[in-house]
Amino acid sequence: xxxxxxxxxxxxxxxxxxxxxxxxxxxxxxxxxxxxxxxxxxxxxxxxxxxxxxxxxxxxxxxxxxxxxxxxxxxxxxxxxxxxxxxxxxxxxxxxxxxxxxxxxxxxxxxxxxxxxxxxxxxxxxxxxxxxxxxxxxxxxxxxxxxxxxxxxxxxxxxxxxxxxxxxxxxxxxxxxxxxxxxxxxxxxxxxxxxxxxxxxxxxxxxxxxxxxxxxxxxxxxxxxxxxxxxxxxxxxxxxxxxxxxxxxxxxxxxxxxxxxxxxxxxx
Numbered sequence: 577x578x579x580x581x582x583x584x585x586x587x588x589x590x591x592x593x594x595x596x597x598x599x600x601x602x603x604x605x606x607x608x609x610x611x612x613x614x615x616x617x618x619x620x621x622x623x624x625x626x627x628x629x630x631x632x633x634x635x636x637x638x639x640x641x642x643x644x645x646x647x648x649x650x651x652x653x654x655x656x657x658x659x660x661x662x663x664x665x666x667x668x669x670x671x672x673x674x675x676x677x678x679x680x681x682x683x684x685x686x687x688x689x690x691x692x693x694x695x696x697x698x699x700x701x702x703x704x705x706x707x708x709x710x711x712x713x714x715x716x717x718x719x720x721x722x723x724x725x726x727x728x729x730x731x732x733x734x735x736x737x738x739x740x741x742x743x744x745x746x747x748x749x750x751x752x753x754x755x756x757x758x759x760x761x762x763x764x765x766x767x768x769x770x771x772x773x774x775x776x777x778x779x780x781x782x783x784x785x786x787x788x789x790x791x792x793x794x795x796x797x798x799x800x801x802x803x804x805x806x807x808x809x810x811x812x813x814x815x816x817x818x819x820x821x822x823x824x825x826x827x828x829x830x831x832x833x834x835x836x837x838x839x840x841x842x843x844x
Contacts, residue, residue, distance in 0.1 A: 577639050577660050577661065577662040577663030579605075579616050579663060582616070582638045582639065582663070582665060583601070583618070583686070585638055586618060586638070586665075587599060590620065590687055591687065591689075593634075594623075595622050595623050595624060595627060595628070596620055596621070596622050596687075596689075597621050597622065597623065597672050597689050597692055598621035598672075598685065598687055598688045598689065598690070598692045598693055599618060599619070599621070599685075599686040599687040599688075600618070600619040600621070600683050600685055600686065600696075601618055601619075601683065601684040602617045602618075602681065602682075602683045602684075603615065603617035603681070605617070605684075606681075606682045606683050606684040607681065607682035615663070615665065615666050616663075616664075616665050616666070617666045618665060618666065618668070619667075619670055620667060620669050620670065621670045621671075621672050621675060621693075622670070622671065622672065623671075623672060624671075625653075625654050625669040625670075625671055628654075628669055629654045629669065632644075635656060635658050635665065635667060638658075638660065638665065639661060639662070640660055640661040641658060641659070641660055642659045642660060643658075643659040644656060644657065644658045644659065645657040653668050653669055653670050653671075654668075655667065655668045655669070656669075675696075677693075677695050677696045678697055678698075678699045679696065679697070679698050679699065680698075680699055680701060680702075681701075682698065683696070683698070701762050703757030703760075703761055703762060704753070704757055705754060705757055705818060706754050706814065706818065706820070707820075708820050711811075711815065711818075711820050711821075711823075712821075712823070714747050714750050714751060714811075715747075715811055715825075716823075717743065717747050718747035718748065718751075718807055719823075719825075720743075721740045721743035721744035721747065722740075722744050722800060722803070722804055722828065723831060723832060723835070724736070725737050725741045725744060726800060726832045726836050727835055728740060729796045729797055729800065729836065730835055730836060730838050737792060737796060738792065741799075741800065741803075744800075744803055744804075744807075745788070745803065748788070748807050748810075749769070749770055751810045751811055751814060752781060752810060754810075754814050755810045755813055756776065756777065756778070758814060758817045759817070781806075784802070784806050785806070787799065787802040788802050788803040788806065797836045800832065800836070801832070801833075801836075804825075804828070804829055805829075807825075808825040808829070811823060811825065
């Protein structure tokens, strides 16, 4: 996909569409730090989102479409993640009435018909740190996932084991991000969903992660234990550095060990 051509096509269409009032480029391309495989993230500020939600023509002809994900993000802003041959465009529809005007990462205004973006600004980067409720939630979700993954391993249910292990890994990543934010502050750019982890994540943590995955079988339990050990270590460090209450990791680990040592032919 020729991204420059695709973006120009979007702008040509947007200029002619009265519903679209502004177009903003975000992500790595706006920061001029894009990888050859980077997407293009485009926000469309519109008067009404519904017409563009129900009409695919505005993105359908930008390339050969392979797949599309139709999402509602955390602010109820409809999002279209469109996968084309040779590239991907992420479109977010923002009601002009809900324009917040603040970005936590670089952005570039490509079109503004009404001066809507004149007050848009880049706010200071504030690394996320957990409060007690967020910390407790992460620990509880990780523990529940680990316990269910252990049961699935013993029951020889690989699909369930992999699914719950993925849940556990999601909480582990959240703890890794908090740990790095607390220790490094703004000096490291911790990215969402582990993006560019080779650049910001400590080398020793990356090495530990190698032991946290395994093909389903006899090594699955070992990978689960390695994941729990890393999670507990980081959770204890996060709790200590932020003066949060701890969690009963030892009891969870003991129960996981009990389950893994159970007779594989016995199910609850």
